[in-house]
Every structure is written in C-alpha cells, then in structure tokens.
Amino acid sequence: xxxxxxxxxxxxxxxxxxxxxxxxxxxxxxxxxxxxxxxxxxxxxxxxxxxxxxxxxxxxxxxxxxxxxxxxxxxxxxxxxxxxxxxxxxxxxxxxxxxxxxxxxxxxxxxxxxxxxxxxxxxxxxxxxxxxxxxxxxxxxxxxxxxxxxxxxxxxxxxxxxxxxxxxxxxxxxxxxxxxxxxxxxxxxxxxxxxxxxxxxxxxxxxxxxxxxxxxxxxxxxxxxxxxxxxxxxxxxxxxxxxxxxxxxxxxxxxxxxxxxxxxxxxxxxxxxxxxxxxxxxxxxxxxxxxxxxxxxxxxxxxxxxxxxxxxxxxxxxxxxxxxxxxxxxxxxxxxxxxxxxxxxxxxxxxxxxxxxxxxxxxxxxxxxxxxxxxxxxxxxxx
Numbered sequence: 001x002x003x004x005x006x007x008x009x010x011x012x013x014x015x016x017x018x019x020x021x022x023x024x025x026x027x028x029x030x031x032x033x034x035x036x037x038x039x040x041x042x043x044x045x046x047x048x049x050x051x052x053x054x055x056x057x058x059x060x061x062x063x064x065x066x067x068x069x070x071x072x073x074x075x076x077x078x079x080x081x082x083x084x085x086x087x088x089x090x091x092x093x094x095x096x097x098x099x100x101x102x103x104x105x106x107x108x109x110x111x112x113x114x115x116x117x118x119x120x121x122x123x124x125x126x127x128x129x130x131x132x133x134x135x136x137x138x139x140x141x142x143x144x145x146x147x148x149x150x151x152x153x154x155x156x157x158x159x160x161x162x163x164x165x166x167x168x169x170x171x172x173x174x175x176x177x178x179x180x181x182x183x184x185x186x187x188x189x190x191x192x193x194x195x196x197x198x199x200x201x202x203x204x205x206x207x208x209x210x211x212x213x214x215x216x217x218x219x220x221x222x223x224x225x226x227x228x229x230x231x232x233x234x235x236x237x238x239x240x241x242x243x244x245x246x247x248x249x250x251x252x253x254x255x256x257x258x259x260x261x262x263x264x265x266x267x268x269x270x271x272x273x274x275x276x277x278x279x280x281x282x283x284x285x286x287x288x289x290x291x292x293x294x295x296x297x298x299x300x301x302x303x304x305x306x307x308x309x310x311x312x313x314x315x316x317x318x319x320x321x322x323x324x325x326x327x328x329x330x331x332x333x334x335x336x337x338x339x340x341x342x343x344x345x346x347x348x349x350x351x352x353x354x355x356x357x358x359x360x361x362x363x364x365x366x367x368x369x370x371x372x373x374x375x376x377x378x379x380x381x382x383x
Contacts, residue, residue: 002345002347002348003346005026005030005031005177006031008030008086008087009032009034009084009086010023010026010031010085010088011033011034011081011082011085011089012033012034012088012089012090013036013089013090014035014038015090016091017091017135017160018164018169018196019089019119019169019172021168021170022089022169022170024057024058024060024061024062025169025170025173026087026176026177027350028347029347031087033061033062034062034081034363035354036081037067038066038069038356052355054330055333057333057353059353059354060335060351061349062350063351064355064360064363065081065360065363065364066356066360067383068382069100071380071382075102077364077377077382078102079106079110080367080368082102082110083110084111085111085114086113086180087176087180088107088117089117089118089119090119091118091119092120093129094120094129095130104116108189111189112188113183113187113188113189115180116189116192117172118172119171119194119196121134121163123195123197134160135158135164136157138167138168138196138197139158139162139163139167139200142197142200142201143204143208144162144200145158147204147218147220147223147226149220149221150227151219151228162200162203163196164196166200167198167199167200167202167203168194168196171202172194176192178192207225210223224248229248229273230279230282231246231248231256232248233280234309235284235287237291237292238290239293241291242292243287243295243306244307246306247305248305252305253270255303256304256305256306259298260286260299260304261286266278266282292308295308296308315327328349333352337349357383361378361383364377364383
C-alpha cells in the first residue's frame, strides 16, 4: 500500500452505509482494513442484494474475515485482532458491541491506545439514540431537509449523501484519523462518537451563519443557493436534457448574460430577490432554445459557472473526469476513484470487494496466528 495511511491497522465491524464508506476511505488511503463479516441468517431479509458481490463498491480495498461471534472463541479472536489494531470502527446501535463483549471499555483494557470509532444516526446518547432511522430522518432533524426543494412543495428527499456519507462516514474517517494522531502523542486512545445528525448539522454551518445574519430565510426556493436565484439553478434544454448555472459573482453573471445573448435590462438587478421568479422564467425560455450540447459548446470551460447535468452513464465519459481519472474500473465495475489526490503518497484501490470470509485464514496468519491455530479455528467453525 502506498497511500498516506500505510501502516495503520483498522478492524471494521461490517454494517451498512456509513461504516463501510468510512472503511473504504481509510483503505483507499493505504490503511490495512480487515472486515469482520457475518453471513445473513437463513431466511433473513436483504434489501441490498449487491452486498458481497463485485458491485459492493464500498467494500473495495480490504480483506474479509468471517467470525461466528456467538462462539466465545470468536470473540477472543476479535479481541486479539483489536489488540494489534490502531482503530476499530462500527456502526451498530448503542450497546450492541458492549453486549458482544467488545465495547470500548473491554477493548481499552487490552489496548489503551486504541481509537474506537462509532457511527450512528442519532449518536451514542440522547432521547433518540436507540431509535431506528435513515439518512432522510437525520437530515430532517438538522433543519437542512426543510431547506431543500421547490416552493409550495414538500422538501425534496436527498440522496443519502448528506447524513450517511457526508455527515456520518466522512466525519467518522476524519475523527478516527484525528484521534490516532493524538494517541501517538498521548499514548491514550478514545472513543469517536460520529452522529449523522451532528455531522449533517455541521455541513449546514454556512447556512446557519447566513440565517443569523438575516440573508437566509426558512422559505424554500427563495434563497441564494436553493434554486430561488435565477443565476443559481438548473434549466431544461431543447432536447430535454439539463444544464446548471451558478454565476453568483457579478463578473461571472455578466459573462453568462453576454455569452447567452441576453441584453434585457431586467437582468441588471441581479441580487434583488423580488425579481428572481420572473428572471428565472426568462432564463428558462433562453435555455429552452438550444440543446444541451449546443450550450456546452458555448459556455463550458468559461467563467460563466456552467456545467451540463450528466447522468451516471455520461459522467465517467466526460473529458474532464477522464483527464483526472475521476472514475476507474475495478473488476469490470465503473466506480469513483479514491480522493483527494496526493503528490507523493498516492492512494490506490488495492483489491476488488471480497466475499464474506474470503481471507479468514490468510488474515489470521498475517496477524500472528499459527497454522495449527488457524486449522483448529476452522475445524470448530469459529472462522
């Protein structure tokens, strides 16, 4: 592994959503991440049939050890792995790991420098800590969901990028790396409590600042960045495809009007919210005249703050994404490449997603178990 986290050892308790995304980030950056997998019980419902296949992109870059944690010997194997790890991450409801006997107190008793990362929707404490939920619920609680959508319509459900991956996974990955840096100075580990509600609220820091200043209202589709402004929105083209504009600064706005051939004096009052609805309609009529490709030929690459709205088939083929290798192919599956980029310790995807238990024996041998010990654990179906 060549990434900046090479040499860091992580134990990932396999779950859904944010925990595997955080583990993917750490693995992409060079950490050795061991997935502790479980197989679904017979007849158990699985709403995500992609999991455990090559299409399980968030499982890339790490090896899988399957343990039957109902057996005491499996719990001891897990604890011995954690003894040698820098980080353990999990995404279960509060108390689950404690009931398994591998909560923070038990782990820190054996490995005082361990960083114990936990990601949940509502956090480790609070009135909602034990309630079920999903991304849309966590964003709803932060005030941010209320801000998304068109006027007169219900808030628009966002993809689960905001709470699951931005507010949860990325905060978890950031938090555990911060804690490892601190542990290397103090010699003491700690628990990182990454709540998706906390993280999604933090992502709204700028909007809360704007609201406190008085430049943002709780009315949807009426603000600078929520589609209310005609110069920050998406528009349909003659071919039914869409473009995005974000010409906030006066010089960029002026260039957009010039290149689009707009000389209507009504557009001069750029920052007057009273005129935004009418100007949005006028701008929509302009964009509807040409195809998306025609608009790209005219505006893309200029300072008009323009980009085509691409679908997931088109995005990997766009020349800019191709030039930066923003998307890569792993085992025949097109997927986003590791980010961000580093000039020297280059991140890489070390392996395609593994099947549950694919590397059980190899992982234990690499982490110090003898051949005889591994054979015994296999015979006892502990692994």
